[in-house]
Amino acid sequence: MSVHPASTLLLVSGSVRRGTVNSAALATAASTLPGGWQATMYSGLADLPHFSPDLDTDGGPRPVLDLRAAIRNADALLFSTPEYAGTLPGAFKNLLEWTIGDTVMTGKPVAWLNPSTAPRRAAGTYQALRTVLAYTAARIVEDACLDVPVERGQIGADGVVTHPDVRRRIGGSVRALTASAPNGR
Template sequence: MRILAVSGSLRANSSNKELLRAAVTLCPTGIDMLVYEGLGALPHFNPDHDGENVEPAVTAWRSSLRNCDGVVFSVPEYAHGVPGSLKNALDWVVGGTEFVGKPVTLFNASPRGTYAQASLLETLTVMSAKVVPEASITLNPSSKPFSADEIVANPGLSAQLRSALESFAAAIRASKDAR
């Protein structure tokens, strides 16, 4: 099973990337989880630049999505919405089939990011993604910023993350069985 983990932040050590790095460490056996690092390389979405001569970064993004069984998003909130870099990435695939029926879940590194989560949920629903709410989590760390190692070492946070990953894996398996 392959899971693509996408942070909505371009910061190298953002809380959202650290959360996804911890998820990679805590992933159940048999799951290959990869943190997508190409968000910042995507050009601004322009339908006139799509097609035969599309940028390699766009082709790689689409390929990453097609070649995974599920996607985990961990997204910060900017001005009560999804960061522009992530919205741009989604715009590149909104007309495609990459998300149709694809299991996705939302991780949140801060309990204050509810507007971004709601916005992302709406976009993914419009794109026909199969959102798995029982695997979506919001961490409430006692300190910020926090690292992947600190999340893994914290019994409460690591248990919460491990449980979400197990629920997500079960939903992916069920989705595959239904096809």
Template sequence: MTRIPRLALISGSTRAGSTNTSVILTVPDVLGDAVHATPYLELARLPHFNPDDDVEPLPAEVVRLRELIARADAVLFCTPEYAGDLPGSFKNLLDWTVGGVEIVDKPVGWINASSSPTGAAGAHRALRTVLGYTGASVVEEACARVPVPRAVVDEGTGTITDPTVREAVAEAARRLLAAVPR
């Protein structure tokens, strides 16, 4: 019997109605039973990173985050850009992963949902740099720009409704899963 891969989905936004969170919420919908996809939507609950606190016992929310990553076969991120870089709250999440070993050598990718002309290039350049420090294994084929206009997000479910955008999200996630060792 084939084991179903586990995918951690992490939104880099704390904003209600974020298109980045919509991408994360859409992944389980478009992949269905092919994957155990678990969204992490508690970014705002993480304490500020302090190396002095990166010792046992860890803060409870940090434990939850690290356990999610540890159980996952791969991690898919979707983050906005603020002031040309990663949002501070999302960088904080990544800082908490540096001290752990959960993400080391783990396949990771991201979907850039920005509809802006610059495409949030600064944030994704920074994400690549930070993930290098965590020891994650960036899967180039799973790093995709999929602009998500707010008009294609269902206000009730927060998921993407446009079939073309949904398929692009699914394809990036499939490419990430293809990099998971069997």
């Protein structure tokens, strides 16, 4: 009997703050993964240097190499980011900029969870994410992109959303994304 290695969903929060609603949405996504999948939370956002083509030699600085390796080793990516001044937070945009000159995102299935309780206010943020992802040549899985308002009171002590309907909707997004991966199960 051959054992298939688990497929990996890379979870990327656009916030450098701990305990955010975005991180809770991603932790909830990890808890709803179908069999044969594992989740990895990217935690190096605050360590990335400001993007500069002058630094992008020999693969870039160590934090950039780690980011690119995490993406390369993932079978799919799921993002969740807060809105900041009507668009993407600078640190998250910086992360995305480090992926544009490299083909690491080319063809990767990606989606996002927008947990804002004011989704219209965050609409510009996710439109900006869509625009930047187009430059990375990632494959946006439309059926997996989700506006799912999450209130702080819906997050348990373990950092996972407890509201059954919100969990169900996040699980549906995760299933759509993982099913779209080349070796989706």
